Amino acid sequence: MPKPLxxxxxxxxxxxxxxxxxxYILQSGKISLNYQDIETGQDIHDSVQAGEFFxxxxxxxRYPREETALVLQDATVIAFTVSEFEQFAISNSRIILKMLKVFSNQLRRIHKQVSNLMQNEEQQNPEQGLFRIGEYYLKNRQYAQAKYVFGRYLTYYPAGKLAMQAAKNLEIAESSLARYGEGKGPAPIPESESRAAGGGAGTGSAAPAAAGGSGSALSGVAKAYYDAVSLLTQEKIPQAFSMFKKIVEMNQEPEYVAKSIYELGRCLYLMGKYDECIKHFxxxxxxxxxxxxxSNALYFMGQSYEKKGDKDRASTFYKKILAMVPDEDDAAHIKAKKALKLLEA
Structure with a gap:
């Protein structure tokens, strides 16, 4: 049952x-939801009133938080799991109506922001507008948001004009998030800007080199890899698994073979094949x-053992990550520390 915190x-x-x-639902106190406006880049502070949810x-x-929830005055909140909240909402029609009102206001605001962004483009094209939003997040080190937006782009426009660039930028966002954590590290140069400046990939090894140095052409193996990444972002896990497996079996380009081997393990975990995931990693x-x-492979192994009910083995893997990655701001360290804390609670 939900309890006051x-x-x-x-x-x-x-x-x-x-x-x-x-x-969460705020019972008393004052909370601010802080995020950055996608149109102006300004910091936004939305206040949560007593009785409101956030x-x-x-x-x-099931995507990363879009804002930081900061407590301005001592507060009491009720924390629900998703299933608890669904049951609560079903039995309370007023909550559903309030949700619809809040979401409607937010959607209108987002629609206006996105429309303004798109109007600043040479062509008012929703495909291009979505891609530009992803670039905005990437340049501002908001890697989780960039990862989500480029993933959505590949879902909606898998054969779009900017699909290859989106896949590369998705890889940059994922690598930067894993390496630096959210909001940290050097600002990556989005792929389109890198090419416009006459350069190659925006963040060194984070984005793959183009085949033959042509700046835009990808090898067959690279294209297959990004096609598989696209399937993964669309949650088509078995199809993505098959493509990554073919890349490994072809064994042609070591960089993409190594990347695909990791992704195979991730797919196994997402498919609930925990024993196979552990064996693979x-x-x-x-x-x-x-x-x-x-470090991410060790994390998935720990998660797999946790799913199997072996908390001691899971704890061993989380502690290994903490010892191996001492930087407390590193994404892997943060994930392992959080998982260990939940395990020991």
């Missing part, structure tokens, strides 16, 4: 980019002891 002034209930799994969209949509670590996704 107490927060002191100055504390943070959740940060922008955090994994969303709770919905964190709903990201929790129900164990083999990967043995073959690639310096794999760039090593």
């Amino acid at each position: 107490q927060y002191r002034a100055g504390s943070v209930i959740y940060f922008q980019g955090d994994v969303a799994d709770k919905i 964190g709903v969209k990201s929790a129900l949509g 164990t083999a990967m670590i043995s073959t690639y002891p310096r794999h760039p996704e090593l």
